[in-house]
Amino acid sequence: MSLHQPSRRLIALATTNVSRNAHAHLSRAASLPRASLPSTTRSKWSMSRLNPFRNSQQQDPTSAALDDPTLRKRMMGEAATPKLSTSIFADEVAAAEQPTEEGAAVQGPPGAGAPSLSPANLSATQDPDPRSRLRWERKMVVRMVRRNGAESRQDIIRRTEREMRYKTPYLPTSMKKLVHLAHQIAGKTVEDALVQMQYSKKKMAREVRHFLEIARDRAVVENGMGLGKVNGEAPLEKPRKIKDSEGKWLTIDDPSRIYIAQAWVGKGPSRGSRLVHMGRGRKSTHKKPSTSISFVLKEERTRIRIYDELRAKEARHGPWVHLPNRPISAQRQYYTW
Numbered sequence: 272m273s274l275h276q277p278s279r280r281l282i283a284l285a286t287t288n289v290s291r292n293a294h295a296h297l298s299r300a301a302s303l304p305r306a307s308l309p310s311t312t313r314s315k316w317s318m319s320r321l322n323p324f325r326n327s328q329q330q331d332p333t334s335a336a337l338d339d340p341t342l343r344k345r346m347m348g349e350a351a352t353p354k355l356s357t358s359i360f361a362d363e364v365a366a367a368e369q370p371t372e373e374g375a376a377v378q379g380p381p382g383a384g385a386p387s388l389s390p391a392n393l394s395a396t397q398d399p400d401p402r403s404r405l406r407w408e409r410k411m412v413v414r415m416v417r418r419n420g421a422e423s424r425q426d427i428i429r430r431t432e433r434e435m436r437y438k439t440p441y442l443p444t445s446m447k448k449l450v451h452l453a454h455q456i457a458g459k460t461v462e463d464a465l466v467q468m469q470y471s472k473k474k475m476a477r478e479v480r481h482f483l484e485i486a487r488d489r490a491v492v493e494n495g496m497g498l499g500k501v502n503g504e505a506p507l508e509k510p511r512k513i514k515d516s517e518g519k520w521l522t523i524d525d526p527s528r529i530y531i532a533q534a535w536v537g538k539g540p541s542r543g544s545r546l547v548h549m550g551r552g553r554k555s556t557h558k559k560p561s562t563s564i565s566f567v568l569k570e571e572r573t574r575i576r577i578y579d580e581l582r583a584k585e586a587r588h589g590p591w592v593h594l595p596n597r598p599i600s601a602q603r604q605y606y607t608w
Contacts, residue, residue, distance in 0.1 A: 432576070433496045434532075435568045437486035441539035441561035444475050449562045452479050453534040458515060460530045461487050461568070479564060490529060490568045497570070499527025513578040526572040533567040 398404060422430070442449065452473060456464035461483065468480035490496040499506070510524040539561035548554050 432573050433494050435490040435494050438565040439482040439563050441563050444562055445560040446536050446562045449536045453536050456531055457534040486566050497527055497529045523571045528571045529568050532569040537563045
């Protein structure tokens with residue numbers, strides 16, 4: 272090619288050469304695999320470092336791997352498996368987590384995994400305050416050594432007698448109305464109290480009867496009260512006649528019979544209020560009260576013990592005399608009577 276050729280021919284030759292080179296390059300690039308070609312993303316930013324969407328445009332390499340169902344299932348299983356710390360109790364924990372032959376282990380929701388039974392995880396609920404527990408245990412040991420193993424009066428009563436407390440939900444009534452029912456059933460046996468509430472004209476008597484039946488059932492099931500004949504306990508040789516706290520004589524043939532030792536009412540939150548208009552342009556609000564009633568159920572052996580203690584106390588005091596026989600002390604020249 273000569274440099275003395277006209278400019279038109281130079282431009283034409285240059286364009287033909289460029290088109291040939293570009294066509295050859297494109298044909299060679301088409302023959303290469305697509306994965307080996309560099310991928311470039313155009314944006315309006317002149318520098319890629321200043322592009323705030325540069326990281327979001329790149330695809331996470333792990334996202335494609337998570338599409339594999341087998342890999343996803345394996346990762347979910349690893350996440351659901353409890354991670355136990357290395358300890359000397361590892362074998363015992365593994366044995367406890369395995370289902371027994373008598374019954375299979377409790378199955379939780381799918382993907383939740385078995386609960387961890389390691390001491391580190393259970394200590395938060397079973398032993399939240401170890402220092403206080405150690406102080407309490409030391410205090411109990413010191414008390415037992417001081418008493419030389421002897422039980423106190425309260426310990427003997429709690430070991431030999433049963434008791435159950437029950438509090439009803441708040442009822443839509445006032446304390447002034449419900450306290451009469453509490454006084455009516457206090458001191459009576461459960462059967463007599465149910466009969467009284469069955470034939471009472473009070474509106475809340477049906478509710479009290481319902482909750483009294485619940486308290487009786489819970490006393491039988493949870494505390495084993497009233498099951499003397501069923502358990503084969505030795506009955507009384509002959510019926511006992513005792514006097515209760517009100518001075519009434521009672522005949523007891525079954526010491527495991529349940530009676531209501533105490534019954535009281537408690538004030539609850541207000542259920543709302545209403546506006547009351549009065550004369551001379553005055554007004555006030557009337558609140559709707561709510562009240563609960565509580566029971567203390569015990570067995571007749573408790574009443575027998577209380578009666579025997581009172582009789583023993585009276586016997587210790589001896590007969591009462593108007594002027595006790597004791598020597599005169601602190602004599603004075605003045606009369607002191």
